[in-house]
Amino acid sequence: MRPEDLSRVPLGERLTVRHRLADGRASDVVGHLVGRDGQTLVLDTRRGRAVVRLTDVVVARVVRAVPWRVATFLERAEVAVLDLDGVLRDFDTEGHVGRAAAELGTDLEGLLEVAFGIDEAMAMLTGRCTHAEWVQALETRLLDDGHHPPAVERLMTVWVEDRGTPVAPTTELVDRLCAAGTPVFVFTNGTDRVPEELEHIGLGHLVPALINACDLGVAKPDPEAYAVAHAEIERRLGRTVGREQVRFTDDRPHNVEAAREFGWQARIFTPPS
Incomplete structure (x- = not known):
């Protein structure tokens, strides 16, 4: 020019x-x-x-905008399925949990490794333990590891208060899909608290679309999780759905690969550039 x-x-x-x-x-x-x-x-x-x-x-x-490949992928779906955390909502967007973790001498990644490494974490994700019981177990673990009690208390307070923040581009994409008549489901390795959390952050309209591992009794990337989720999709739609008709996105590569092995079309989630 x-x-x-x-x-x-x-x-x-x-x-x-x-x-x-x-x-x-x-x-x-x-x-x-x-x-x-x-x-x-x-x-x-x-x-x-x-x-x-x-x-x-x-x-x-x-400079022309690069098309958002995830959006294009899901817009062509006969049935669209999205993960929740890291896709439709993010946690600790204001850094409160990260700062509280730093008081313990660790970072957010290290804290998450501990939190999801205790036995109660998988039990929670498969419906054998509540979110509250998991939080209590994590607090006990941190105290047993010798962390200063007031610092642990501050961390657990901000941890419980953080219900996430909607990811605007993805929630807007879901709204467009629904407006176009595409069936949309949210398939998450979540807890018993997820419905309340979604209501709290303004995403309550997604609760009817929720397929939650803690209700299924099995979590991604277990192959059975996809089979049970697919059966639930068919039940809610009241019709048979071919596996190849489902398009799925998740921010975890292992979950995407397991979905592909099951027969869904799947793509790793990336935000728009």
């Missing part, structure tokens, strides 16, 4: 602009076009506003 063509580019478009610097070198700036006059362009970039003189522009082009 030549500099004179930039007058026809709508405001809001994302541009890459190569321009000359004062020392004669060329540099690129990438951002959304938010303003211009007869002499300059104003771009909103990741580092802030950038002003480029039109006389310095060497070449420019509009």
Whole structure:
């Protein structure tokens, strides 16, 4: 695109602009076009506003958005199935749990390893233990490991209070799928508290679509979990559903691979770029 063509580019478009610097070198700036006059362009970039003189522009082009492959994949589904955590909601988005974990001398990843490594974790995910019992077992484990009781208490308080935050692009995608008439299900290795959590964070409309491992008695990536979930999908829809008709996304590769082995079409979840 030549500099004179930039007058026809709508405001809001994302541009890459190569321009000359004062020392004669060329540099690129990438951002959304938010303003211009007869002499300059104003771009909103990741580092802030950038002003480029039109006389310095060497070449420019509009950067087209890369299609969100997960969205395209699910929009072609006869039945769409999505994981919950890491896909439709995220935890500790404000960092409270991470900071409380740091007080114990660990990071969030280390804390999760301990939390999901205790026996009560799998029991909880398969309906043999409640969320409250798991939390109590985790607190006992942390105290037994010698962590300072007040720090453990602070951690458990913020842990229980964190019910997650909706992932806007994915929840909006689900709304579009439902509006288009595509049956949508949420298949999660969740706890008995998931319905209440979804109501709390404004995703209560997803509760009727919920297929929860703690209700099934078996969790992903166990092959039986997919068989039981598929039977539940057929029961709710009141018809036979071919395995190849189901399209599934999950942020855990093992769960995606197990779904493929079962016969579902499956893709690892990635957020839009």
